[in-house]
Amino acid sequence: MTRDYGCCTWIFGGEDLAAIADRVARAGLQGVELHGDIEGIDPAEAGRIFAAKGLKIFSITPGDADISHPDAGVRAAAVEYYRRLMDWAVLLGQGPGLPRISCHGQVTRIRPMGTQAEEDALLIESVKQITGFAAAKGLPVVFEILNRYESHQVRTVAEGLALLDKVGAANLSLLPDAYHMNIEEADPAAALRQGGAAIGLYHAADSNRCAVGEGHTDFAAQIAALDAIGYAGPIIIEPAAPGPDPFNTDKGPGFRDILEAQLAASARALAALAR
DSSP states (O other), X not given: OOOOEEEEGXXXXXXXXXXXXXXXXXXXXXXXXXXXXXXXXXXXXXXXXXXXXXXEEEEEEOOOOOTTOSSHHHHXXXXXXXXXXXXXXXXXXXXXXXXXXXXXXXXXXXXXXXXHHHHHHHHHHHHHHXXXXXXXXXXXXXXXXXXXXXBSSOOSHHHHHHHHHHHOOTTEEEEOBHHHHHHHOSSXXXXXXXXXXXXXXXXXXXXXXXXXXXXXXXXXXXXXXXXXXXXXXXXXXXXXXSXXXXXXXXXXXXXXXXXXXXXXXXXXXXXXXXX
């Protein structure tokens, strides 16, 4: 199956969007997952910048927003961010049904402040509001499944499917990530098959968060699983240059050049598996 490949723009650590677009095009990708910086990025201009390079904006990575925080004020501000994000996303000019809006809780909050049950209920309520905002704009939402070192909620495809059932929104699907699945899923390919039609987007980075082929992830099995479930969407590549601190993309001099090379290598490796 012929697929489109994109990458997350946040990995470049705030580089100018025009420079990012140049890198993405040189790497042979077809689009991006744009960081949802609603204060710092002019959406209309961003749309023009990527379109000038023949690139699509497939999806949006949100800024951190704690949508399950037990403090009502914190939670309301997080949900309000998503409401504003929908308006911003429409102005990117990607056409009907695009971009996909990724959703998750506060990254790095790895334990509940109250009880797990209470915060799971708050998460469900917030996601219901977020999918409602998105539906009003004709946008799909994908809930990203993270790992235990980044989130205390929804860490497996099975947990994601349970969330979908409880939210009950037609425009909500799941976003599994090969890197996170390497930690949480006993069999990532089987998890993708379990997700089936509920898979709305897929992220790829190897087991060490580097380029596809630089770790031990069985991408052949995962791509075969995506084919088996009929997933026809893009693959969003999200590597990190080697180095400590997984929450800081800047790994030192030349890290953006390393990322560009990782993206190109990943796209080639994934395309080879599709043949």
